[in-house]
Amino acid sequence: MTGDVAVLGVGLHAWGKWGRGFVEYGTVAARAALADAGLEWGDVQSVVGADTVRGGYPGYVAGATFARALGWQGARVTSVYAACASGAQAIATARAQILAGLADVVLVVGADAAPKGFFAPAGGDRPDDPDWLRFRLLGATNPAYFGLYARRRMALYGDTAEDFARVKVKNAAAGAANPYARYRKPVTAAEVAASPVVADPLRLLDICATSDGAAALVLCGQEYARRRGVADPVRIRAVSTVTPRYPRTDLDLPDIATDSAAAVPEPPVAFRPSVARAAYEEAGLGPDDLSLAEVYDLSTALELQWYEDLGLCAEGEGAALLREGTTALGGRLPVNPSGGLASFGEAVPAQAIAQVCELTWQLRGQAGARQVPGARTGISVNQGLFGHGSAVVAVR
């Protein structure tokens, strides 16, 4: 397909709490991706960085930070901020540059050194900032947001705390086989149930930790890949980066309220499913074509939501899909074979890129003990605060 770009190289810095700077993590991941691609840094014509700020998530720090660390060499540079979708938008930017003929080979990097505990907005009194307001007025943390959706699922669909724990058990089992994951030991349902409640009904082991980590990709045009002797690369076929449609009636922090649907009817497709739908339409395929999916399991309950939003099952049937083993390694459609954020934790600008690294390893057949047999098509999907949604479709 003419719109495809090739993934020539992938690289991660292991997730964890390492106590060093994000520039170091990103540079390690970038060098790993370049080595995987068989390229020198000097071959890169453009670098796209997913932004972070030192010690938090509103973004100030940029592609140029990594270009400097790798050694100034005059490449085109771009910086992208889209909260949790920053990495996917960095990939979208690199892809657009390649397809527009602005660059043959682009390095995409995202890295972070996350603070301990809750994410919080930048300092100062900023009552015109919804993110500041939700903390100041309500103390509404990200886990509180996950808790609202988890409780809503229990009320509407009959999901149980045991269902949520099953997601953690599944993802921890996969993450135990991933050398880049922060947590690499199996977790039992009893351990989830014994962990303290953070935001009812979610417990500590239902919620992903804040982590340090980094991920990088080397993307190039298909002709460039052929010239490099790579005849059958993993290709990125679609990147959706859509906004919600008005009126947005699914509550999304940092907003304290939804849009009103009193004057204008709700859009036929809500925001999260619209993210997946845009990617499917661009890729010319659907959920039945998938071999695997990497989804943002910021909480265990949210993973179940994504099953439905990706169209893997009907609304309300996510827990049933999980219980029958479909989404586990060895199931018909493994979700988060990397171990997911449950095993990695959050390193905001890196994680959407790390999802595509996992898709690449899976589609190349290089995923080792967590390999999905015969994987040909994968999707990653995520959602960033402030109305950012992104999904990436990769094929082999």
Place this chain on the structure above:
Amino acid sequence: MARTRKPVVQGWFTGDGDGVGDGNGPGSPGFRLLGTRCGDCGAVFFPRVDSFCRNPGCAGTELTEVPLSRRGTVWSYTDGRYRPPPPYVSDPAVPWRPYTLVAVELAAERMVVLGQAAPGVTVADLRVGMPVEVVPGVLGEDAGTVWTTWWWRPVPHDGRGRV
């Protein structure tokens, strides 16, 4: 020196948060959240939007203040078992007491509004779909100021605002 009452954010609810209008304190039917309504398309916004209508099909710039429904039903709820980071204000010397958050669906406005529950209301007191009402609340106090806010509270059984 007497502390003055100030809304923690200006213009989001009536008066100084003291239930002004027709009486004082919890249960006062005068206390309302305040949104705005577009004069062209009728779209309602909370928090208030004052300059430009956010409906993409509307060029309206005249938005007028409207009180939101006093009652709604619980869309979902959760709590905070750990102390949130600043700018949430809490005294680290005082043991943390979890607060409850309630997302409330307003039928007339067809929107969901999040707020803290009144003190003493825990997740055990709530269920999705139950009726709640908005009441004046206090977010915190400092040397010179009582910072007022809104709270959601289950509608008392007698329906007359007494608990």
